[in-house]
Each structure stands twice: as structure tokens, then as C-alpha cells.
Amino acid sequence: MKKKTGKQCDLVILNTSELLTLAGASHGPRTGREMRELGLIRDGGLAIEGCEFVAVGPSREIESKYAGKAKRVIDASGKVVMPGFIDPHTHAVFAGWRDKEWVMRLEGKEYLDILKSGGGILETVRATRAASQEELVTITKKHLDTMLLHGTTTAEVKSGYGLDFENEIKILKVIEALGEGHPIRLIPTFLGAHAVPAGYKDDPEGYVEAVMGWLPEVKPLARFCDVFLEEGAFNLAQAERILARARGLGLALKLHAGEFKDLGGVRLALRLGATSVDHLDYVSEGDMVEMARGGKKVQGFNPPKAEKVQSASGGKGSKVQGVTVAVLLPGVPFFLGRQRYASARVMIDLGVPVAIGTDFNPGTCPTPNMQLIMTLACLELGMTPEEAISAATINAAHALGYAHRVGSLEAGKRADVLILDVPTYTRLTYQFGVNHVETVIKTGKVMVEGKRQMSYLAKI
Ligand SMILES: [Zn+2]
Structure with missing residues (x-):
């Protein structure tokens, strides 16, 4: 049996059609032309440990470093992955x-x-x-x-x-x-x-x-x-x-x-x-x-x-x-x-x-x-x-004074991620009136899967 290699982590997402990281604007909001920059990576991937991202980048890099020892790997082929x-x-x-x-x-x-x-x-x-x-x-x-x-x-x-x-x-x-x-x-x-x-x-x-x-x-x-x-x-x-x-x-x-x-x-x-x-x-x-x-x-x-x-x-x-x-x-x-x-x-x-x-x-x-x-x-x-x-x-x-924690997919930030059942991000605004969100990961935990809510954090 092949020995599992790589770093330990909880969740890995690989093979995205488009990964929208929105990275690089935690210090101040995007303005003017910057608002059109999505930090897009084709065939991207990410790794989550606990409540945070530990790595975001090309799928092959994430796969070689983290997939072997990950508790769970999600194949997002044909899908857009972006921040919540x-x-x-x-x-x-x-x-x-x-x-x-x-x-x-x-x-x-x-x-x-x-x-x-x-x-x-x-x-x-x-x-x-x-x-x-x-x-x-x-x-x-x-x-x-x-x-x-x-x-x-x-x-x-x-x-x-x-x-x-x-x-x-x-x-x-x-x-x-x-x-x-x-x-x-x-x-x-x-x-x-x-x-x-x-x-x-x-x-x-x-x-x-x-x-x-x-x-x-x-x-x-x-x-x-x-x-x-x-x-x-x-x-x-x-x-x-x-x-x-x-x-x-x-x-x-x-x-x-x-x-x-x-x-x-x-x-x-x-x-x-x-x-x-x-x-x-x-x-x-x-x-x-x-x-x-x-x-x-x-x-x-x-x-x-x-x-x-x-x-x-x-x-x-x-x-x-x-x-x-x-x-x-x-x-x-x-x-x-x-x-x-x-x-x-x-x-x-x-x-x-x-x-x-x-x-x-x-x-x-x-x-x-x-x-x-x-x-x-x-x-x-x-x-x-x-x-x-x-x-x-x-x-x-x-707008909530919270960009140091959320709003983009970057190592160290809270792992809030959406997997959308669309191959390209333009479909999200174009095919309106339809819920494109298939999976929701909040603070590293899968909360919605197959368009169904999985659980609550506490009894409410
Ligand atoms: Zn109001």
C-alpha cells in the first residue's frame, strides 16, 4: 500500500474550474479598476486546517502538499469556488x-x-x-x-x-x-x-x-x-x-x-x-x-x-x-x-x-x-x-470592519467557502433566480452540502 504523504489537514478542495480568491485587499477595500480583479486561478485548489485556510493556489501544488494526508478531499471539477x-x-x-x-x-x-x-x-x-x-x-x-x-x-x-x-x-x-x-x-x-x-x-x-x-x-x-x-x-x-x-x-x-x-x-x-x-x-x-x-x-x-x-x-x-x-x-x-x-x-x-x-x-x-x-x-x-x-x-x-478575517480565500483567514454548481463565475449573475450554491463551508466546517443544510453549531 502506498504511504500517504504531505501535510496533515482537515479539508482539501481540488480541480476547480475557477477559483476566485479575491486576495490582496485585506488592508483596504478594492476601488476603481481593482474591483474587477478576482484573483482568479483556473484549476485551483485550497487546503483548510481547523477554522482557517492553510494554502490556496494551483490545484497540483495543493494536491501534492496536502491531499495525501487530508481527512477529506472534495473534487470541484467543473465548478466555481469562491469566498462566502x-x-x-x-x-x-x-x-x-x-x-x-x-x-x-x-x-x-x-x-x-x-x-x-x-x-x-x-x-x-x-x-x-x-x-x-x-x-x-x-x-x-x-x-x-x-x-x-x-x-x-x-x-x-x-x-x-x-x-x-x-x-x-x-x-x-x-x-x-x-x-x-x-x-x-x-x-x-x-x-x-x-x-x-x-x-x-x-x-x-x-x-x-x-x-x-x-x-x-x-x-x-x-x-x-x-x-x-x-x-x-x-x-x-x-x-x-x-x-x-x-x-x-x-x-x-x-x-x-x-x-x-x-x-x-x-x-x-x-x-x-x-x-x-x-x-x-x-x-x-x-x-x-x-x-x-x-x-x-x-x-x-x-x-x-x-x-x-x-x-x-x-x-x-x-x-x-x-x-x-x-x-x-x-x-x-x-x-x-x-x-x-x-x-x-x-x-x-x-x-x-x-x-x-x-x-x-x-x-x-x-x-x-x-x-x-x-x-x-x-x-x-x-x-x-x-x-x-x-x-x-x-x-x-x-463595510463590517472584518476584512482581516473574511471576504477572500487567503492563508490565515477564516475558511468560509462556496462551491457553485457553475463552470464560470459570469453564470452566477447571468442565470438569475436560481440558487447556484451547492456547498457552503463556514469556518472550516461543511454546513451545506448538495444544497442541503447539514447542522447547527449549538442547540437554538
Ligand atoms: Zn436598512
Whole structure:
């Protein structure tokens, strides 16, 4: 019998049709032409030991060094292998779908009118408050399963359907419980300032004060603080007060801006050193230039670890010191039937670091499927398939301050890998409406195989 040679490892993948490594951008997001670089290796392979990649490269090299002693070898002939998708913007914890509102909109009602009449976010708030923590875990687990089956291995998840202290904490605890038990890596965001709750209708300032007062107790449960800057939600001054306080407590920042109107959110996000500013369907070209400038300034700098990102942004009134990533969410204008989308083409050509996400929520984007969002990015945002892939992986990791761990296939990073049942990556965005993800490996463990989920990490 032939003696097994090579280095010990847990899992080896060989013979890929295309291996998309997305390597070389862990220090800063890809911008401009770099967004088209996928680090493609034909007939590539990789080796995983424990939770990390130990080698990524040509298949023959990986085979000779690692295949002999590997616990398992997967032959990925005819398939694309790439990093797990990173969804940098979701509202995945909610109770109650809004079928009625969907029909109302088809009959001609506008989303902001529905919100004004007490529907929209506030309807989800009522249902989410009524659900217990355990019920929300069960409901959300189902959403996360769908996301995992479609290839999402890391997702940001926001609170924001509680809108009072007790319920916002309840939602953050749901995210915490699922973060421990579900295969998807969850990054928690506090979005207490998602809408002004009914009880504060005549006193929005009072609600802003309340949200600011909750921050110290929110801090251990959230990595980011976010605000919905929009007419009918929170204004620029309110957003600044909340975010500045959150930053002072050590939370990293995000901002919903330019979903319906441009209220100047980009400059606020840049000034406060937010990790991302999200939506941007309405934003001036001058602000896009500012964002590009913010991105270029830090090219080549080594970002601090995710836990420290927030404190990297300097004190009050300081200049931009970190990268603020534009997170574009084309599923929203698509689902709202609007013609206006973010000007991604202009942003990328200017050098703005761009990521894409679902905004998964029951009102404005009920799909958690990143593959569909990537097709929309090509069709409606004018992105190339390569740019859409960069935006859904490495740049999305930067939008979460987590690119030192995930977003590319490189030795030392967390082994989050997808095997797609397609021979070439262009098929992923071209043949839309189909789930191409066959296998999902998360932190070195096979979690989906043959398009079926295998297990959970813990009892949830
Ligand atoms: Zn959102």
C-alpha cells in the first residue's frame, strides 16, 4: 500500500474550474479598476486546517502538499469556488410579514404614505414587540437558514423593530443567541433610531434622548450603531447626536442615508468616521467625490482589528481617518418599483469603495438572497459581474470592519467557502433566480452540502 504523504489537514478542495480568491485587499477595500480583479486561478485548489485556510493556489501544488494526508478531499471539477457571501446590511430579526402592504403598493400607494398612516416599519414593530425572545429566535433561524443555503456566511443584523429599551435589547439578545448557535457569523448593529415610535409621535427629540440613554447598556450587545436619516424618521442633527454619543462609547458607526431624499448623510458619515454609509440612491456627485477622497486617503494603511475600528476615527471635528464604504442596496428600489438607483457606475469610476447588500426586511426588500442582489447590481447599478462579486465579498467585509478575517480565500483567514454548481463565475449573475450554491463551508466546517443544510453549531 502506498504511504500517504504531505501535510496533515482537515479539508482539501481540488480541480476547480475557477477559483476566485479575491486576495490582496485585506488592508483596504478594492476601488476603481481593482474591483474587477478576482484573483482568479483556473484549476485551483485550497487546503483548510481547523477554522482557517492553510494554502490556496494551483490545484497540483495543493494536491501534492496536502491531499495525501487530508481527512477529506472534495473534487470541484467543473465548478466555481469562491469566498462566502457577506451581507453587510440586514434587518433579519422581525415578526410578521406585510402581505397586505405589498398588495396596497401594487394598487398604487407609496411606501412613505403607508409609513405615515401607521403601517410600514411601525406595523412590524407591533408584531415584533408582541413576540417573545424565543419566538423571534425561531422565526429568525428560518431566515438565516435561507441565507446560508444561498451562500451567505457572514451577515450584519440590525435591531430596530423594538423602538423601546426592553424590545431593542430583546432583539439584540436574539442576534446574540443566533450568533452562537447558527452557522452564519452575525455582526450586531443597534438601530434604535429606525423610526419614531407611536408613543413619541409629538416628541421626537424625547425619543432621541431616550435612544442615547440606552447606549451604555446596548454597547456589550452591538458592534455598530446606525440611524435612519430620512424625512419622517430622523434629521441630520438628531443622527449626529446619536452617532457621536455611540462613537464616544466605542461603538463603530453606520448610517442609512439617501434612500428617499439626500439630507447630507454622506458628509456626516465621513466626518464621524462611519464604517459604512448605506443606500445612497439619492446623493450628490460632490458627496461621491468626497467619499472617493476618503477612500484614497487610507490606501495602504493597516486598519485596526474590527473591535478597535470605532476608536480609530478620531475625536470630535477630526478629519476622516478610516474608510467609509458605500453599501448599495439595489433590492430596495427594485422591490419598491422605482426607477432611481444608486449611481454605482459613477461611484466606482470616481474611486468610491462600493459594497452591496440585501437590506433584507419585510417592507422594502423581502429577499435575503445575495445572488439576486448581484444580478440587480449588474442590471440596475451598471456594475460588471466582477465588480458585483468584489462588492459582495471583500468590500462587504470592509463595510463590517472584518476584512482581516473574511471576504477572500487567503492563508490565515477564516475558511468560509462556496462551491457553485457553475463552470464560470459570469453564470452566477447571468442565470438569475436560481440558487447556484451547492456547498457552503463556514469556518472550516461543511454546513451545506448538495444544497442541503447539514447542522447547527449549538442547540437554538
Ligand atoms: Zn436598512
